[in-house]
Structures are given as structure tokens and as C-alpha cells.
Amino acid sequence: MTTIRPFRCDDLFRFNNVNLDPLTETYGLPFYMQYLAHWPEYFQVLESPTGQIMGYIMGKAEGLGEQWHGHVTALSVAPEFRRLGLAGKLMNGLEEISERKRCYFVDLFVRVSNKVAVAMYEKLGYSVYRRVLEYYSGDVDEDAFDMRKALSRDTEKKSVIPLPHPVRPDELD
Amino acid sequence: MASRSHVDVNERRLRPIYDCLDNGNNKKAIQEADKVLKKQKDLTCAKVLKALALLRMGRVSEGSSMLTAIHASEPTDEQTLSAMAICYKETQQYPLIASLYEAAARHQPANEDILSCLFMAHVRLGNYQQQQRTAMMLHKLRPAKNPYYFWAVMSIVMQAHKDRALGLSMYLPLAEKMTQKYIKEEKIEAEAEILLYLIILELEEKWEEALAVLEGPMGGQLGNELNLRETRLAAVCTKLLKWDTVNSIYKQLLDVTPDDWHFWLKYLDAGFEMVDSGFEPDQDTSEGGQRADHTVDLMREFVEGKIAGMEPAVLLRGPFLAQLQLLKLVTSRNLDVAPSVGSALQLLKEYFDKFGHKFCCFGDMTLFLDLLNSSETDELLSHIQGSVGLDESEGEDLLFAKDISQMTRHMVSVQLSRRAGKHHLMSSEARLALSQQLQLRYRQGLSFGRELLQTDLQYSDNYLLMAVHLLLDEWSLTGDDVYVWRAVVHLELGIRESPANFQFKLLLIRLYCIKGVFGPCPALYDAMEMKHIINDTMGYIVSNHVVRLGHMMEAGTMYSTMVRFFLVNQKEASEHLMSSYKFGSFGRIQEFVEFQDRLDRSLQFQSAHTEKMLLDLMLQTDCHEAVEAAADCIATQTKHIQCDEVVDNRDLAIALCWDPPSRLKPEQYREDSLAEEKCWLQLRQLELQLLLSAVAAGLEMSGAAGLNGNSSEGHGGGDGKEAPLDALNARVKELLDFAAKSQDFAEPRQYHVVQGPHRTRIANILTGPHLELLAALRDCVVYIHDLHQKDLESVGDKQETCWKAVTETARKLVVRNVDGLFKDMQGKRQLDSTALELLVASVESISYVTVMAGVCCRGLKPLKLAWNKKTKKGKGPSPPQPSTFENFNNMVAELSSITKELHQAASGLDPVFSSLDIASLRLADIPEQQALECEAERLVWSKVERSVQQSSREMCEVLHHKQFYLNTLML
Structure with a gap:
């Protein structure tokens, strides 16, 4: 029971209950504005019946040729609204838009330690494509999984054949 | 134009300069630029880069004069232009970017790049007319490129935003016509262009036309955003009061996503519009599309159909809540069909039975609790408690939840009973027992979360939060601090188990903060990673306290961070607008402009900025001389927003709270607190301006205004025409008038303990001697100013009253009759922050007084010098020195002794100095057998002790500086 709608600038004043969560990064304004200006259809927010922001997704479409894909930049759900399947709902929306844009696949990065998230993405049909070493910087750097799901245009599911070796962040295209 | 190879050579030569600039090595950049210029004198870009390095090194006048010369030469090469644009961006001289490209475009009217840079320069300035003109030039140059044409259209729409009347009569019709031209010629290419056409039609309120677009082939091309066409169509039909269409659009959307709350609301609202108007459907239109549901029965059937159609394994909350919403709408209309829809009590019972194990169940149910009378509420609560089955253990051992689901259901039940006011009806004993019980449930609940990561919340965290709320209830009722300290101890323990719980x-x-202890706050604040825009929305939780509690260094850091966010954003704001034009997201442009305005006028921005400047004058x-330098620096920054125009971006609803609506009135608190904040801000701005004009008056009297004062010419802080002394008089009058008008705030206000904002310091300042004192010093300054026009020998003691008035008022700053850090409450000793707050206010005031005394000294020095000269020259017995100098010195000496007394009071607060062991007082009164709590309590006391110590030390430090300052003022 939620309302899914396009993210608006004013939501930035109200997303604290989502963003004060330690795994949700708060970016500088230009970052959000760039997404709002460039990929507005990929920036969606969930609102509860009481008017609270429950979570949001930010994404974009990029890449050339068979690398043309949808990318999940940020996905977060406020603690009190977890375990309601909201993340899945947001991901479905992003996949559908990517289908309309004729993307080959959707990808995302996730901390290897974030087992709940990894399991959730697996349930949604994503698989680990490769491991990215020390992708997240912090007190201790952490690796990321680059997870992917093929879309209908990638009939042979070529985009999700896992790479045998991990890569460094500077090797990402 | 230069040939390509020539450009490459230039690029290669310039590269080292760019590298140095990128690395921040400005000195070397200048050397590299000079090297290149030796070889190639006319390489303008190298000159620009040199100027940029100079600017970055702070050699502003050298850099600027180079740029002015280059600007006058009207360069056209792209390298030079973009380098100059960087210089102007960094110095925020945006109009110059436009004039730069304007000139270049005159020389090269066919250069697309230059024109498009010119367009963006106008976007940065928000000059919509020039945008339009430039976009049309681009369009003429490249008629095949659609975006240029629509840049012009959008620029016209923005002019309509600026001038509503002309917008409707002229701009919008023009924009519409221009777009129609492209539609007729079938030149429309992008979804963005169709959307822009819709924006125009909607602004003109031409709903029929908008409907035609959406229903026609162009509507079919709107596929980028989910459900965009349908929701737009519904919005337009709403305007046209075509409720049957609205209803059936949402009906279809609900067939696909039966869990969308917005869709349900719109579906039901449209349905009830038809019910209210007695709508009868047209028999013929039912073909094809969905039929609208125009009666309560039809809507009920639809909702029930959705419920029946659900797989039992995946229950959606949507249809069940829709059922309740339907009932709510029926009830509000007193329709007699209510029984067929069901009873609220029954539906809510069922809702809990189905969804009680979800955390969000509480929020969902609160939407409909008003439908119940009090006996029904009781019945609901007892049904819930019975079905959870954990509350039936009176007198025996507590029954604990067997799993997370049962625990969550129980938690929701406790929340609902608090919401129903049950906690507030309890006896103290029962309340404390419940709090204790919830703590035990919390501890037991931790066992379900052993596998959780550090970044997850514990499932039982909200038990603890509720237990703490109950303690705070008791604290509010009794005023006994034991409860607040226990709450602190429990929360500190909670953070250990659940470090992610904000x-x-x-x-x-x-x-x-309520208890006067700021020390632990910065670490807690930082641990939540409050940054960027969160500075605006959450900054309020610390910014009203940090100065109040005497943590001046931290205040400086926090205010700087907050202010920096806003200033950086102001610089970057136009970039977003440019991207919107670039990507054709025209719908965003107006939104971005409004968003920027909301940030610029933010209360948090204005108050942090003002506080920071006052702090700079104090620390x-x-x-x-240091004050004069600081004032000069501040004068360049002050750009005041009228206090009435500030907007409140504070996120006041962030703290979870389950209080009954009769106690929790967020809107009321926001309104009251905003009024108080505006008042406080105005008072602080007046104080700041008063001090600045006093400093300027001092400079003027000393004759130095001509030398140093010229720096304030260019910045235009204030209106510039007002003489400093007149300004000072005006500010003092405004301040006193304002204070008289603001007596409503003389009593400290209190908002909700958990969720409300915190009061400001206004009551304290209004009731203390602070403003009176500033006025007394103003009298001194005015008196000295008059002496400049008079013969000093004529001055008699009778006129010399102003000095005494200052010292008599200043005496009141010494905080008396306070028992240091403690007060007695009903025979118990309690930590009391009143003394600290009073002391901080006095320290602040003595700092301002010192500044004003410095101004007096500035005015008296030339008089003394002239007097000395005169008496030395005179051969005969020198006339008696006028008492002014001595009186001034006496005043300074007296101020110094007051400062010393404040110093003693400040160091007296230090618990070490007063050899006080706060921990030994056992203010939380926690039984010794609770080892965990006792250990946590000890840590709390050491934090309290360190914090008070810090406040005391910082006060002493400031006072120490003031004494030094005062010493330099002796004539």
C-alpha cells in the first residue's frame, strides 16, 4: 500500500527517515539534480498513506551497443517500511522503463557484506556478474558485487555470463 | 579562424598551466604562463590562466585588471572564452560571462558554440528574455535542430511565470502558437516537446485542448515515464469535472496495481463526486473502456472484488485500506448505505489480524481511528491485546513474544493504546511499571536479532523508544530529573546494541541539550552523517543549543559547515537549469527555480549565517583592529533576507512518536516555533547590524574611514548612503522598538519533548540587561561624536553621565544567586543549565560591549591627541584635563572587573574546579543491582562532566581575550 510517483526536488527536504540510515549515502545536491534533469523517469519515490517517504530509487540508462543498459544508482527503503517488498516494486519499475528504452540488461553495485540486499536481488533475478575490488571506500575499503539481470532484448542472456576474475574500480567501463 | 594545427600547438603549450592550476599550484602556473607568453605574446588564453592563478592566490586586483583588459579586447577564441568564464564563475561575476559571449557572438554571429554558451550564460542569470533572443538566433542558424527552437519556447514560458498577467495575454499564447506551428508541420521529434506543449496548455488552463493532445497520437508517444499518460489524462479530466473518466482511468490502473494508495484515493474521490452530484451514466459510452463506478455499491463491489481476487499468500494492504477509506467517505456524508460497507470496528480488527505483524500497521490504522467512538476504541484495543496474547500475565511472570511477528504485533498494540491516550491516563506507578516491562521486552527481543548486521536496526528497538517516552511522560508530569537521566542511560545502552538507530x-x-550538556552531541550528530541538504532540514536539532550552552568552537565549525552548503549550492544552482535545457526536461525548470528559492530563503541558512557572523565578532x-578586520570581512557577506520571507525547511516530523493527537500538534508547533524563530533571527540581525555600524562609526571618527572604509564601497552591504552614526542610531531604535513589540516571547516557550522544535534564546535576551546595555553604549558613541564638534574645555561633569549608565547596566550581567550547576528540586539536587545559559548570554554581551568600548576608544584617541598637542604648545599652566578621558578609563576598568567576575563564575562551573563528583550524586537513581545500567550511567556522568568543563573553559577563554582587549583600550 504505497504510492509510487516521480521524485520531486521538494522530496529532498523530507527524505531524512530514509537517508539517516547508515547504508544510504546522502549526496551533494548536484548529484540528485543531475538525475532529475537527465533521467527523471528513473527517479521514483514511494510514499506511505500517511504521507511519509518510504523509499526511493535512482537510476539511469547508459552504454553503447550491447552495453546499453539500465543502472540502479541508489535504492533505499526506510527501516520501518522494510520487509514489505517495496524494493522489489521499485526495481520492477526500473526494469520496465529499461525495457521500454530497449536496454539489454540492468545492473547494480552492492556491498558484498550486505547479505540481505544480495539475497533480495537474487530473488529478483539478479546474479553476480563480477566482483569489484575495494569499490566502497571507508575506514576499511569494501568490495562490491556487480549484479545483473538480462532484459528481453538480450535473448541469449549474454550480458549476465559471469566474469571469472574480479576487477579493480579503474577497470570498470 | 585559427587553423586546427595551430590550436593543437596552443593546447600543448597551455597544458602545463592547466595542470598546475588543477593541482592547486598557482605560483607555478604563473611561471608557466609567463614562459608561454615570452614565446607567444599574443596567446590570450595564457594571460587569462595567469589571471585565474592570481585570483586564486588572492591577488584579486592584479587578476581582475588583467581580465578587464582582455574582456575589453572582445576575444572570440573558445579556449580564452571558456577560461574567462571559469574566472568569472569563481568570482561569481555572472553578468560578465554574458557580456563576454555577447561580444564574441557579435564578432562571430555564425558560431553555434559561442551562441549556445551565451544562451547558458543567460540561463545562469535567469534572464529569460535574452534566453529567448539567443535561442532564436541559434534556431535561425541551425533550423533543423529542434532543441534550439524549444529552448526559445521554454524561455517564453518562463517569462510567463515571471509576469502572470502578461503571461496569459501574451507569452503563453505565443509559446502555444510556436509549438502548434511545429505540430502542423509535423516537426515534433521528442517526448519532451509534447510535454512542453502540455505544460503550456495546462498553464493556460486549456483543458479541452490538453485532453485532445493526450487522447490523440501525440499522447501515444508519452511512454518514457510509467503511467504518465494515464495520470496526466486523469488530472486534465479532473479539471474538466469528467469524473466518470477519472474514475475509470484509475479503475484500470488499479487492475494492474491494486496496491497503489494514490490510485485508490483518486478512484474513490472521483466516484464520490458522482455520488454527490447524482451522476447518471450515458448508456452508449460503455463500450470498449471500463465503466465508471458511480455508486457506493459499485465501488464496494470493485474493492471487494480486488480483495477476493488476491492470492492468500501475498496479501496486499491496498484493497483493505481502500475498504476503510470507502467507509470513511460514506460516513463523512452520513449516507445510509454505511452498513452494507461494514463497520469501522470490524474492519480495523480484521486489518490488524492481517497486517499487525508489519511495522507500518500502526501508521495505516491511525488514518481511520477517528471513525471509532471511545467504547469502540476500547473494544478494538482489547481485541488486539487478546489476539496478541502477551498482556494476560497480570501478577505472574511476563509472557514474552515467541517470534518477531508476535513481537511486532504486540508493539503495534502498545503503540495504538498510547495513541488512544491510555498511557496518559495511567498512574505514575503503572506508567513506570509499563516502562520497565517494555525494557525487558526490548532486551528479550534482542535475541531475535543476533544475526543482524551492525547497520541493521534491532527488531525490538521501538520497545525501548516507547519505554523512554514513558519515562519522559513521567518527567514532564513530576519535573523529577531522575526520569530524564534514566532515559538517557537507556538510550546510550540502546545505541550499543543498535548503532544504526538514528x-x-x-x-x-x-x-x-535540554539538560544543558552539549559535549556528546557533535559525535552523535556526525554518526548520523548529517550532510549536504540534511544541514538544512536537520541542523535545527543542534543549532539552537550549541551557542546557548557555550560550545563556541563547535558552534563555529557547525555553522560554517551549514553555511557552506548553502553558498556552494548557490554557485552550482544554475548548472542544474542548464542541464534541464540540455536534456529537454522542461518540466523541471520551474521546479528547480522554486527549489533554489526555498534554499536561499531557508531559516536555517539565514540563522546559521547570522550566528556565525556574530560569533566571528566575539571569538x-x-x-x-581584529574586530575591524572581522567586521570588514562580514560586511562583504551580509545579504539579508527579510525575516518575514524566510521559509521553514526543518524536518520536524522525523522523530517517531505515538502520542495521541490531542498532545501531538505538529502543525501548531511549527507555526509557533517559526514565529519565534523569525523574531529571534530579526533580533540577532539587528544586533549584528548595530555592531557593524558602530565599528564603522568608530572608523569614521578616527579619521581612518577614508583609508580602510573604501573596501566597503564595492560590496554595497546596506544601502551605503546612510552615515555610520545615523545607521547606529537607527539600528538601536529598531532593536528597542522590536524588543518592545516582541514581549510575547519574553516567557520561554516549550514545545513537544520528543518531536517539537526547541525554543530559542529570545526570552533570556529580552528579559536581561543586554539590549539596554547596547543602547547605553550607543549613547557613549553619540556623545563622543558630539565632542568632536565641541571645545573640550567646555565639557563639564554634568554631561558625563553616559559612562556610568554603561557600568551600572553592565553590572547586571554578573550572574548572581545561582548555585552553580545545581538547583534543589523538592529536596533533591538536580543538574540545572539555567546558570550556564545566563552566563553564556552575559559573556556574549560583554563581548559586544567590549567592541562598542573599542569604538569609543577609536573616537576618543584623536581628541586626546589633539588635547595633548594643544597643552604642550601652551606656555602657561595647562588647563585641567577634561574628565572625559578619565571617565572612559574608569568605565573600561569597571568593565574589566565585571569580566573578571564573569570569569570567576565561569570557572566556578567547572566540576573539577569546584571539586564536584557528579557521578556520586547518582542523579538517575538506578539500583545498584542493574550493573549494565550503572556502568552506562557512570559513562553518562563523565560525558556530562567533560561537557560542562568544556563550556566553562570556552567561556573563560573568551573572557580572557576580552580582558586583554579591554586593557588595550585604556587611554
């Missing part, structure tokens, strides 16, 4: 941290900050100024 609710605990927010409440801890709140409670520590680290131990002589008057």
Missing part, C-alpha cells in the same frame, strides 16, 4: 541518537541529542578578537 531515532535513539536524535532523542539523545535532544535530551542532552578571537582580542583587540579592536
